[in-house]
Amino acid sequence: MRTAIVGSGAMGQLFGARLSMAGTEVVFLDTNPGTLEALNSRGVTLHTDLGVERTPAKAARASELEGEFGLFIVFTKGFHTQAAVDSVSHLIGAESIGLTLQNGLGNAEVLQQAFGAERTLLGMTDFPADMEEPGIISSNSRGKVRLGSMSQNSPAEEIAQLLDTAGLHATVDQDIRVPIWEKVTFNAALNTLSAVTGMTVGQIGHDPHARNLVRSVVDECTAVAQHEGIGVSRERIERSLANAFAHHTHHKTSMLLDREAGRLTEVDTIGGAVVRLGRKAGIDAPVLSTLCELVRAITAPPAGN
Template identity: 55%
Template sequence: MKIAIVGSGAMGQLFGARLQLAGNQVVFFDTQQGTIDVLRSKGITLVDELGSEHVPVTIMRAQDATEPFELIIIFTKGLHTRSAVESVRHLVGPATLGLTLQNGLGHAETLAEVFGKHRTLAGVTDFPADPREPGIIGTSTRGTVRMGSIWAEDAGREVASVFSQAGLNAVQEHQVLVPIWEKVTFNSALNTLSGVTGLTVGGIGASTTARQIVEQIVEECNLVAQAQGVRISVEHVTEALSNAFEHHMEHKTSMLLDREAGRATEVDFIGGAVADLGRSLGIATPVLDTLCQLMRTVTELPKKDAALAS
C-alpha cells in the first residue's frame, strides 16, 4: 500500500519502518524540522529481541506532498489530532482510508470529518516503542494491533492483513470500541494517577491506597462505557494492570513524562474525556474527575511551584 505516517515520533517511526520493511511505500510527515532532518539523514533503526533492522526514510511536511495515499495513519498526541488531519486533507482521495491508533477517545470522530465514517478505522496497540536516541527505536516482536471501524462492521480486513504481513500482528475487530474503551480505562487509571503523584507504575502497584484508587477509576470508566453500550471486560483490564505492576515497575507513564518535561498532557482525551462523557450521561465519576482536575492544576503551575508540588 501507499501509506502516510502523520506524526513521526517513536510509535510513528516503529509502524512506518515495519510497514516499509514489508514492501509498502511509506512517507513520513512531521512538523518539527529537527525530526525531519534527523530521520532524513539517519533513517530509522529498529532494535528488538531478534536484532536490528534499518530503513532509509522519506520524510517531509504534509503541505509538500501532492499525491493521494491509500492509507493515512495518525500518530500525533491527542491534542494535535485535528490539526494533523487537516494537514493531510488534500492527500485524501475517494478511496483513502484513515486510521488512528492514538490513546483516548474522540479521535475516530475527528478523522471521520475528513475521511468519512465508512473509510475511518480506529484501534489500539500494545507494541512498545522506546526512543533510545534520534532514529533508533527499541521495540519487541510480541505486540498486537486490534483495529476496525466504529461505523462499518466489516471494515479493516485489508489493512489488518497488511499490518500482519509487516509483523505487526493485527486483528480485525468487529466491535472495536471494546478494546478502545479497555485501553482508555487502563490509561485513565495509570496515566492520570501517575501524572498527579509522580509515581512510576511500580510505585502505584506497591501502594495499597493507590491501587484502591485505580480500582475506583476502573469501576467509574466501566459505568460510563456501559452507558455508551460498550461492554468492556473489567477482568481483562485488571489483568493488564496487574501485569504492568509486576513487569513494568520502573516505567513512567507518558502523562508523567509530559508533566516532567513541561509539555501539555493528553488528560483531556483520556480520563478527562471519560469524565466529560459521564457528566453528559448523568453518571458521576468523582475520583477520576478529581484526578483530572489535579492533573490540569499541576501542569498549569509555574515550574518552581510544580517542583514543590511534586
C-alpha cells in the first residue's frame, strides 16, 4: 500500500521508517527543506532497545507528487491539520484511507471531509519519539497503537495488520474515543502544566503542588468525557501518569519544547478543546481553563507585533 506520512517530525519518521523496513512503499511529506534534504540524503536511523536500525527514505513536498496513495497517516500539529489535508487532496483517490494518530481532538472530523466516514480512521499511540536531528530518532519497541473508525464499515483491521506487521503493535478498539480521551486527559494535564512552569515530567511528579494540579485537570477532563458518554478509566489514566513520573523524569513535553522554541502550541486542540466541550455542556473546568489561558499568554507574540 503506497503510504504517505503527512508531517515528518519525530513520530512521522518513526512510523514511516518502521513501515518502510517492513516493505511498505513510504513517502515522507513535509514543508521543511532541511527535513526533506536530510531524509533524502541520509534516510532514517532509529535508536531503540533493539539496537540501531537504518532505512533509506524518499521525502518530498506534496505539491511535487502525482498519483494516488492508498494510505495517508497524518502526524502534523492539530492547528495544521486542515492545511495538511488540503495539500494532499490531489493525491487522494476513491479508495484512499486517512488515519490520524495526532494528539488532541477534532482532527478526525477534518479528515472525514476529505476521505469520507468509512475511510477515515483515528487512533492514538504511546510510542515515544525524540529527534536528535532530522533522520535520527530515538524510541523503543514497547509502544502500541490503538485505532478505530467513525463507521462500522471501515478498513481498520486491514490497517491495524499493516502497522502490526511493521512492529507497531496495533489493535482495533470498538470505541476508539476511550483511549483517545484518556490520552487527551494525560496530555492536557502534563503539557499545559509543563508549558506554564517549565517543569519536566519528573519535576511535576515530585512536586506535591504540581501533582494536585494534575489531579484537578484529570477530574475536569473525566467529567467532560463522561458527559459525552465516553467511558474513560480514571485508573488507567493515573497508571499512565505514574509510569511517566517514574520512567520519563527528564522528559520535556512537546508543549514545553514548542514554548521554548517560540513555536505555536497545541493548547487549543488539547486542553482548550476539552474546556470548550465542557462549556457547551455546562461543565466548568477552572483549573484547565486557567492553565490554557496562561499558555496562550506566555506564547503570544509581544504586544504591537
